[in-house]
Amino acid sequence: MKNLFDIQGKVVVMTGACGVLGETIVKYFAGQGARVALLDLPRTAETGRRIVADITAAGGQALFLPTDVLDQPTLERNRADILKAWGTVDILLNAAGGNMAAATVPPDKTIFDLDVDAVRKVVDLNLFGTIYPTLVFARVMTEKGRGSIINFCSETSFRPLTRVAGYGAAKSAVASWTKYLAGELALKSGDGLRVNAIAPGFLLTHQNHDLLVNPDGSLTDRSRKILDHTPFGRFLQPDELLGTLHWLASDASAAVTGTINLVDGGFESFSI
Ligand SMILES: NC(=O)c1ccc[n+]([C@@H]2O[C@H](COP(=O)([O-])OP(=O)(O)OC[C@H]3O[C@@H](n4cnc5c(N)ncnc54)[C@H](O)[C@@H]3O)[C@@H](O)[C@H]2O)c1
Numbered sequence: 001m002k003n004l005f006d007i008q009g010k011v012v013v014m015t016g017a018c019g020v021l022g023e024t025i026v027k028y029f030a031g032q033g034a035r036v037a038l039l040d041l042p043r044t045a046e047t048g049r050r051i052v053a054d055i056t057a058a059g060g061q062a063l064f065l066p067t068d069v070l071d072q073p074t075l076e077r078n079r080a081d082i083l084k085a086w087g088t089v090d091i092l093l094n095a096a097g098g099n100m101a102a103a104t105v106p107p108d109k110t111i112f113d114l115d116v117d118a119v120r121k122v123v124d125l126n127l128f129g130t131i132y133p134t135l136v137f138a139r140v141m142t143e144k145g146r147g148s149i150i151n152f153c154s155e156t157s158f159r160p161l162t163r164v165a166g167y168g169a170a171k172s173a174v175a176s177w178t179k180y181l182a183g184e185l186a187l188k189s190g191d192g193l194r195v196n197a198i199a200p201g202f203l204l205t206h207q208n209h210d211l212l213v214n215p216d217g218s219l220t221d222r223s224r225k226i227l228d229h230t231p232f233g234r235f236l237q238p239d240e241l242l243g244t245l246h247w248l249a250s251d252a253s254a255a256v257t258g259t260i261n262l263v264d265g266g267f268e269s270f271s272i
Pocket of ligand 1: 039096154155199
């Protein structure tokens with residue numbers, strides 16, 4: 001019987017691949033037999049090369065390509081390199097993204113203190129940093145009428161969280177773009193090309209470390225509020241995202257497009 005989850009030999013492109021979630025995800029996909037192209041900023045090259053070496057040592061295939069998700073010509077060069085190496089692109093994971101402290105409103109400040117340029121940078125990275133790679137890599141997918149694009153949303157895509165003003169605006173826009181693009185690509189390129197998002201709940205990573213952990217290592221009041229509002233009562237681990245990503249990447253989700261998939265220990269659906 002056909003294994004709907006088989007992604008053996010598929011070419012996976014992941015932006016932000018050298019981040020906390022990226023490393024776990026690319027190693028998992030490589031372990032499933034996919035060929036993975038790690039795209040991240042040049043400053044992450046050492047990490048990228050280490051991850052590629054780990055994957056290769058485990059018998060997998062991987063490439064690290066320095067990029068900038070806001071620079072289309074660089075992305076086009078990345079695409080040419082991937083096509084030269086592996087001939088196609090099957091799956092795009094748009095994970096480059098994140099927050100900036102200056103785009104937040106801490107409790108002792110108001111919106112009038114907000115650094116609007118920082119908000120713009122966060123929207124640029126999360127929203128346009130999803131749009132540009134899609135425009136570049138979806139070209140290959142539309143030509144063959146097949147592919148799976150997976151964007152990275154957040155709890156803030158559904159309901160705004162306090163403080164993270166720019167990040168919330170950006171990630172809710174990524175959710176809207178995901179749904180829009182799913183319809184647009186299906187209408188013009190058919191039902192083999194799908195666009196979905198994963199919305200990870202709260203993980204303790206370096207990106208949100210200062211919001212969730214005090215300098216003495218204890219949890220912040222914000223952390224306690226999050227955990228009180230999470231039926232699981234704990235932060236999630238990066239490997240808890242893998243099953244949902246594998247499903248979205250593979251034929252197991254062949255009729256699924258335009259969805260935002262929460263992996264959050266129940267946070268979003270819970271009231272008291
Ligand atoms: N960690 C969490 O708790 C969490 C929760 C929900 C959503 N997310 C989202 O998941 C994604 C991955 O998060 P993470 O925790 O691994 O973050 P991370 O900060 O560890 O990794 C993000 C990666 O993106 C790269 N990057 C930044 N700007 C870039 C650019 N211009 N071009 C190319 N690469 C760039 C960084 O170098 C970094 O390696 C992000 O979109 C994030 O917003 C994370």
